[in-house]
Amino acid sequence: MENLNALRVFVRVAETRSFTLAAKRLGLTSSAVSKAITRLEQELGVRLLQRTTRSVGLTNDGASFFEHCLQILAQIEDAENLLGQATSRPHGRLRVHLPVGFGRRVIMPMMPRFLYQHPEIVLDAELSDRSVDLAYEGIDIAVQIGEPADARLIARRLCHLRFMACASAEYLAQHGEPRTPDDLDKHHCLAYVQMHTGRYRDWPFSQNGKARPKAVSGRLNVNNAESLLEAAAAGLGIAMISNFIAADAIRGGRLRPVLTDYVGEGPPVSVVYLPSRNLSPKVRAFANFLIEEISGNPDWDKITP
Incomplete structure (x- = not known):
């Protein structure tokens, strides 16, 4: 094999499944990447990649070769790090x-x-x-x-993480504040929808150290936590939101936590x-x-x- 650069090019193509994306990551042209792969396949005498107009995939030989390439390149990086570890700065x-x-x-x-x-x-x-x-x-x-x-x-x-049920002051003034998770059946709940399954994520309540998940859904269900926060702040209902997302809105008074006796560790x-x-x-x-x-x-x- 002429040099290790061919291995690096092959690994990038295998990772991205694209000559174009691999070229961008390597700082090369797509033509240069394609030629490097062709030369490597000729040198090895096997086809490593299956090429179509829409995608690039690994052949069986290519998949096996890819695993070995990862090990080789990792060992080289280990060796380089070992040599310079005492004085090397992160780079x-x-x-x-x-x-x-x-x-x-x-x-x-x-x-x-x-x-x-x-x-x-x-x-x-x-x-x-x-x-x-x-x-x-x-x-x-x-x-x-x-x-x-x-x-x-x-x-x-x-x-x-911790998850907190939150709603705007305006919503709570109009609809009242739930006292237990079962009270949510009478409220507008804004659920997180898992698009790949079509299911709504259960709300992870806890009481006395015991998990009490609650199934909810409502008229608006979104697969994005930021959007749920904005919907709750706009008064559309109660949402279950991670503390790191809800913190600023709670500090600023846009949202109020509810059912705080049922918050558990996430x-x-x-x-x-x-x-x-x-x-x-x-x-x-x-x-x-x-x-x-x-x-x-x-x-x-x-x-x-």
Whole structure:
């Protein structure tokens, strides 16, 4: 094989399933990426990719080769990190995945401080609520809500979320305030709809340490927490909202918490990354930064239900 660049090009194409996206990430032209893959396939004597006019996929040989390439490139990065670990400052491109709401409300406002502290890092952040495979997609580090499903990942706890039922003062003046979760049957509830299943997310109440989930739905159901907040603030009903999203609206008087005796601890939030004998300085720096900034008693968790 001529050089390792061909492996890096192949890995980017396999991760993105696109010559165009791979070219953008590598700073190359699509033509150069296509030629590099063709040369690699000719050198190996096997077809690695299935190409159609709409997509690019891995062949069976390509999938096997991709897994080996990931291991090879990871070992090379480990070796580079080991050599320079004592004196190396965090540097290079850092690919991060963040959940939309938590990423936009909590993490992105912190990024100017992180980048100021680490001027040699270039950060590529994707905000989405999809499930990601860090190894397959080449993502360095991610923030996840809930227990990590991938047992391979190193997970470092940042905090726990709490969910609060909230409504505007105008709505409560008109319709009254519910005293128990069962009272919600008489109210307009604004549910979070899970579009891939069509189901509404249960509201996670708790009493005396025991979970008491409540099924709700109403005339307006949305798959976005920010939109639920705005609908509740506009007086359309009661919404169940994460504390980090609701905090500013509660402080500003746009929303009032209700059913506060039934608030329980929500899912954990963790920063996760793949295990490595010699963790990349940029990954370690980002994880340590988030832990220092968020762990303990974050500002948005000081709202008393």
